[in-house]
Amino acid sequence: MTSPARMRPAHPADHDLAALADAFSLVTSTGAAVTPSLAGVRVTGVTVASNDVEPGDVFVAVPGLRVHGATYARQAVEAGAVAVVTDAVGAATLDLPVPVLLSDDPRALAGPLAATVHARPADRLTTVGVTGTNGKTTTTYFVDAALRAAHPVTAVMGTVELRIGDEGIESPRTTVEAPVLQAILALALERDAGAVAMEVSSHALALGRVAGLEFDVVAFTNLQRDHLDFHGDMEGYFRDKSRLFAPGQGRRGVVVVDDEWGRRLAREAQIPVESVATHVGAPESADADWAVVAADIGLDGVGSTFTLRGPDGALHEAASPLPGLVNVSNAALAVVVAHAAGVPLDAAIAAVGRAGAIPGRMERVIERGDGFPLALVDYAHTPDALVLALEAVRPITPGRLILVFGSDGDRDQGKRPLMGEIAARLTDVIVVTDENPRSEEPAAIRSAILDGVRAVRPDLADVHEASSRTQAIHDALALAHEPDTVIITGKGHEPTQEIAGVFHRYNDRSVLQAAESAARAQRAERHA
Numbered sequence: 317m318t319s320p321a322r323m324r325p326a327h328p329a330d331h332d333l334a335a336l337a338d339a340f341s342l343v344t345s346t347g348a349a350v351t352p353s354l355a356g357v358r359v360t361g362v363t364v365a366s367n368d369v370e371p372g373d374v375f376v377a378v379p380g381l382r383v384h385g386a387t388y389a390r391q392a393v394e395a396g397a398v399a400v401v402t403d404a405v406g407a408a409t410l411d412l413p414v415p416v417l418l419s420d421d422p423r424a425l426a427g428p429l430a431a432t433v434h435a436r437p438a439d440r441l442t443t444v445g446v447t448g449t450n451g452k453t454t455t456t457y458f459v460d461a462a463l464r465a466a467h468p469v470t471a472v473m474g475t476v477e478l479r480i481g482d483e484g485i486e487s488p489r490t491t492v493e494a495p496v497l498q499a500i501l502a503l504a505l506e507r508d509a510g511a512v513a514m515e516v517s518s519h520a521l522a523l524g525r526v527a528g529l530e531f532d533v534v535a536f537t538n539l540q541r542d543h544l545d546f547h548g549d550m551e552g553y554f555r556d557k558s559r560l561f562a563p564g565q566g567r568r569g570v571v572v573v574d575d576e577w578g579r580r581l582a583r584e585a586q587i588p589v590e591s592v593a594t595h596v597g598a599p600e601s602a603d604a605d606w607a608v609v610a611a612d613i614g615l616d617g618v619g620s621t622f623t624l625r626g627p628d629g630a631l632h633e634a635a636s637p638l639p640g641l642v643n644v645s646n647a648a649l650a651v652v653v654a655h656a657a658g659v660p661l662d663a664a665i666a667a668v669g670r671a672g673a674i675p676g677r678m679e680r681v682i683e684r685g686d687g688f689p690l691a692l693v694d695y696a697h698t699p700d701a702l703v704l705a706l707e708a709v710r711p712i713t714p715g716r717l718i719l720v721f722g723s724d725g726d727r728d729q730g731k732r733p734l735m736g737e738i739a740a741r742l743t744d745v746i747v748v749t750d751e752n753p754r755s756e757e758p759a760a761i762r763s764a765i766l767d768g769v770r771a772v773r774p775d776l777a778d779v780h781e782a783s784s785r786t787q788a789i790h791d792a793l794a795l796a797h798e799p800d801t802v803i804i805t806g807k808g809h810e811p812t813q814e815i816a817g818v819f820h821r822y823n824d825r826s827v828l829q830a831a832e833s834a835a836r837a838q839r840a841e842r843h844a
């Protein structure tokens with residue numbers, strides 16, 4: 317498997333185009349010089365992207381934000397598309413040798429059409445969809461760990477990867493296009509998967525990427541300021557997130573009610589919802605169905621233990637395998653979601669507590685010992701997330717906290733000095749380096765970060781700068797002693813670093829592992 321669009325069932329169902337047109341009330345466009353007949357046309361797949369067409373596909377040409385997909389209809393047909401579905405505007409200029417069918421809203425149609433073409437795979441899987449500004453990836457992996465307690469094969473889809481069983485590929489985005497999603501679900505079924513946990517972004521909800529899929533359980537983590545360029549304002553962002561909690565999209569919901577948006581969602585959702593309060597002692601705990609009533613952070617030097625009160629008042633001892641209070645929240649949510657998805661509560665608690673590493677999410681790459689510090693990689697790339705990440709590792713750090721970080725080019729410039737200030741306040745040693753500079757001058761980004769550092773630490777004591785991220789990681793490890801913790805933030809699982817328009821293969825975890833090997837080799841040489 318190399319590309320998401322190629323994650324298709326090996327034995328696709330085969331449909332009659334005329335029957336599909338009937339089922340979705342699609343009429344034939346008569347714009348072409350000769351109107352091709354629907355008779356005998358067999359359909360085995362659906363796509364919205366001409367580059368992804370496989371022979372036998374219906375190409376759904378959607379009016380895009382930038383261009384009309386119909387512009388690429390001929391290219392799609394040349395690649396093997398057996399029919400095109402589009403709106404009247406798209407059809408107006410088309411004269412193709414395959415049938416062109418009309419839909420008022422091709423984007424909304426793509427998911428349901430693909431679900432039908434792939435024989436409604438979600439109906440035979442346990443499906444979980446997780447939305448929210450932060451914590452989607454972590455919660456989804458925790459849910460997957462619990463689902464694996466009840467299903468021999470599971471699938472996970474999100475920002476990091478698209479995985480069925482043990483085989484995964486890099487994910488192009490948080491939530492794939494609707495036809496890609498339906499094909500992956502069909503492939504998952506072919507590979508005997510019983511359950512799927514996936515991240516559902518607000519873009520996906522606004523653009524119909526999960527249309528045609530009714531999740532067994534939908535979950536909400538939190539809502540914070542983000543993506544307002546796309547959603548307009550917080551109200552619009554909330555409305556798009558809320559779409560997941562509507563009849564036909566989710567059968568039942570689990571909502572974290574720590575913030576006002578979650579409380580509002582729990583009140584307004586049109587499907588049955590269980591609420592989860594995860595801040596110990598907060599007022600909303602009293603009324604929530606589930607509440608974290610005690611939490612011990614980092615006592616074991618790894619994650620946290622916590623007590624979860626259920627709807628019947630019973631107390632359950634649970635654990636998060638990742639450090640920090642946010643992961644108590646993610647773990648509590650995952651336990652309740654998995655339980656709602658049919659996993660016995662005790663099994664869900666046990667599985668979440670021993671969930672394996674999540675790529676780039678508080679991922680422990682080097683364990684403390686043998687002269688080496690604890691070293692982790694985390695995806696925190698906003699000021700808020702950086703605070704949470706640093707606060708999470710401080711309690712498990714007997715020595716100094718050493719941070720390697722940078723900030724993205726061609727993105728929010730205001731956060732650079734803010735993150736510099738946070739680093740100076742909450743860590744002992746800082747190595748400022750590059751993240752994805754993109755088209756910007758990397759030194760200028762580092763300089764903006766250093767302005768923030770200087771505001772808190774004018775003498776720049778224990779502050780280093782490295783223009784290469786690889787060098788920065790090697791430097792941090794060389795500075796660290798066993799009681800210290802090294803945390804590398806900003807890129808998480810990312811497999812590339814974008815510099816001046818070029819994507820270089822790069823991954824923090826791999827570089828950290830290489831730095832550790834180099835340090836061990838040097839030590840062996842010295843002792844030889």
Ligand SMILES: CC(=O)N[C@H]1[C@@H](OP(=O)(O)OP(=O)(O)OC[C@H]2O[C@@H](n3ccc(=O)[nH]c3=O)[C@H](O)[C@@H]2O)O[C@H](CO)[C@@H](O)[C@@H]1O[C@H](C)C(=O)N[C@@H](C)C(=O)N[C@H](CCC(=O)O)C(=O)O
Nearest residue numbers: 364365366378380381382383384385388489490491517519
């Ligand atoms: C803002 C946004 O989400 N845009 C999505 C939207 O693009 P668009 O309407 O601009 O599409 P367009 O470029 O005008 O093209 C119109 C149609 O022509 C098709 N086309 C276009 C070119 C071509 O050569 N052949 C072809 O067939 C396109 O596939 C599309 O169907 O519809 C396209 C297809 O349906 C999506 O691919 C595209 O996602 C783009 C690539 C994207 O980057 N989206 C990001 C912002 C996103 O979705 N991110 C969220 C996570 C956000 C987060 O939490 O951080 C995610 O789920 O990943």
Ligand SMILES: Nc1ncnc2c1ncn2[C@@H]1O[C@H](COP(=O)(O)OP(=O)(O)OP(=O)(O)O)[C@@H](O)[C@H]1O
Nearest residue numbers: 449450451452453454475642645694695696701705
């Ligand atoms: N429940 C939470 N509340 C607030 N912040 C969180 C929470 N969970 C994780 N974080 C922080 O947000 C960052 C991203 O976490 P995660 O990848 O799980 O979220 P996400 O919603 O999938 O975000 P993205 O779509 O950007 O990957 C982590 O670095 C972590 O520091």
